[in-house]
Amino acid sequence: MKDKAIIDPTHQADSPATETAAKTPSFSRRSLLKGAAKAGVAAGAISGFPMIWAQNIKNVTLRQFGTGVSNLNAIADKCKEDLGFNLQLTSLDSDSVTQRAVTQPKSYDIADIEYWICKKVFPAGVMQPLDTSKLKNFSKISPLFITGKLTPDSEIAQGTAPHTVGFVESKGSTKFATEQTNWMTLIPTIYNADTLGIRPDLVGRPITTWADIMDPAYKGKTSILNIPSIGIMDAAMICEAMGEIKYADKGNMSKAEIDKTIDILIAAKNQGQFRAFWKSFDESINLMASGEVVIQSMWSPAVTAVRSRGIPCVYQPLKEGYRAWGGGLGLASHLSGLELEAAYEYIDWYLSGWVGAYLNRQGYYSAAPETSKNYMTPDEWGFWIEGKAAKGDILNPDGKVMEKAGAVRDGGSYWDRMGAVACWNSVMDENKYMVRKWNEFIVS
Amino acid sequence: MALSKNHHSYWQSLPLSLVLLGFLVFPIGVMLVVSFWDYNEYSLLPDFIFDNYEFLLTSNVTLKAYLQTLKYAFLTWLFTFGIGFTLAYFLAFHVRTQKMQTVLFLLCTVPFFTSNIIRMISWIPLLGRNGLVNSALQTGGFIDQPVDWLLYSDFAIILAYVHLYTMFMVVPIFNSMMRIDPNLVEAALDAGAAPWQIMKDIILPLSKSGIMVGSIFVFTLVMGDFITVKIMGGGIKANVATLIYNEISLLQYPAAAAGAIVLLITVLMMLMILFRLVDVRKEL
DSSP: OHHHHHOOGGGGGSOHHHHHHHHGGGGGGSGGGHHHHHHHHHHHHHHSSOOTTTTTGGGOEEEEEEETTTOOHHHHHHHHHHHSSEEEEEEEOHHHHHHHHHHOGGGOSEEEEEHHHHHHHGGGTOEEOEEGGGOTTGGGSOGGGTTSOSSTTOOOOEEOOGGGGSBBSSTTOOSBOSSOOSEESOEEEEEEEEOEEEOHHHHOSOOOSGGGGGOGGGTTSEEEEOOHHHHHHHHHHHHHHHTSOOOSOTTSOOHHHHHHHHHHHHHHHHTTOEEEEEOSHHHHHHHHHTTSOSEEEOOHHHHHHHHTTTOOOEEEOOTTOEEEEEEEEEEETTOOHHHHHHHHHHHHHHHTSHHHHHHHHTTOEESSHHHHHTTSOHHHHHHHTSOOOOSSOEEOTTSOEEEOTTOOOTTOSHHHHHTTEEEEOOOOTTHHHHHHHHHHHHHO | OHHHHHHHHHHHHHHHHHHHIIIIIHHHHHHHHHTTOEEOSSOEEOOOOOHHHHHHHHOHHHHHHHHHHHHHHHHHHHHHHHHHHHHHHIIIIIOOSHHHHHHHHHHHHGGGGSOHHHHHHTTHHHHSTTSHHHHHHHHTTSOSSOOSTTSSSHHHHHHHHHHHHHHHHHHHHHHHHTTSOHHHHHHHHHTTOOHHHHIIIIIHHHTHHHHHHHHHHHHHHHHTOOHHHHHHTTTSOOOHHHHHHHHHHTTOHHHHHHHHHHHHHHHHHHHHHHHHHOOHHHHO
């Protein structure tokens, strides 16, 4: 019943090739290129994708930037192979992504940004909304990004849930729509539920709650991340778990709530609870791998990276639930003509399964789950999405063994994990105040 | 005649003036203007408000950050001066041949073949909880538990600064010491001066300009640095530049600009005091 909302079994009969071919008529929007498109159908039967502008598309280069999680060379290579044009990727940290998006809009064509960043970036007018009718895979997008609900009866989590900044009112508008419209700010691509990472060999007891990071037993051996918008959310999860504060909305705190949260953090810092704060992905890996910290806020692939060094590390599910984030692709406002068409083509391709499967194998989730299923083996799908024990070895996207047969994913199935999201990364109304208080915490 | 001479010097100074005007004065001007602007999450709002300064100057965050920064600057200065002066003295007065002096001096610059950041980061595996120093101490039976304050602490920050910036002291001090006439020292010896008197009355005063130039280097470098504090302090320590860096990365340019202006004024004031103590132009 739950599963049905996401994955419609009737679609699974289609092989990827027939599905693409069946959908090709929607290319008629490029009536000029109709002849070419027909030729493309034939090509599509072989490669899985119609190459409709075989002539001039080779000259197109789309410049995409975003965080390291999804700006992967494998995606650029596959894009070149399937679609024929070049994708140039730049990966930056979250704060630099925001900065680049707002201050250098001419320097990119496609922005791979997170939804909470979108709330800052989109109103700046540097991006153009996407016409959803141009995307043949639009209907495959998880309802989580359309209505905010994973299943029809699930509750919407706190914070900047992606659907609240997912649509704008009209083509030229920078105002977020409250309902689904034809104009989407970002096409969702990737998302995940974050929790604390632990070193099971060093913590010495089961970790069950966010509050465990404040356990005096781990004095000087914990860390949280120093990206204020995300760090404050982790802090909120911790403070609420400690029973110190009950937030009306963790993703949009009042000044008093911010004050109290920061006070708790400062007190903990002064007692020497934290060993360090990390800002970049690599820092979090090093802290954990070197044993400087035993429990810290972390990102899923960082946990994988620590594990791949042969050091035990667990992405520990906690009883209060997860802090989630989602990312998507948006178009720079200067994009037009052939580049714009190529960008639409690219985004549609992104949703068509190969990338989704790649991201799923990294431990993230694809925004179009049913298409990615076509590119995964039943065992992979069972391990990553359904939370089943792996029948064979589970390989990472590079083909290395990541989990042995019999392993079960931490946190269980997709629905267990995404269904237990307590809040989304967000930008608060009191953002300016929050950042000032956060600085106070860092300096204290 | 005098007039045309003046004209020449104007022309000659024009290129540098233009460069300074375009790349120094203009950006600082822009910064000054922006520091009075308002801002929200995604844009700068041209305005004329004192809010940024008001917050900056009344917040005890700023005070703490400045105290922290001055502490780093002073301690770094103290150690780099101590080490730098000794090193320069050894090079200038104890190494006899000029060839040897050159060789040793070049040897001092070898660390500069690798970047700042790499030299800094290489301390981390050494100082960590399970790092080389701790393992050595534990194996040697000096300690039972690993020592925590070696890394992600003020100690680590100062250590990195001293490591990175001592050369900036050595070079100018060595330079000024080389110009001290050895006959002066000999004369003082002949006149029966004790070694400490030679140091106090001859070497120190005559290398004052070098010390001053080195101090200015070290001071301004430490005051404006955020990366050392970030890496060696593990993000848990902060100075003024870290605050500015945080604000920039969160698109709060006006607040960052105000912070930068205040920092600039602070550093300029300190330099003015230093220049009061020594007239560098005369000494050079």
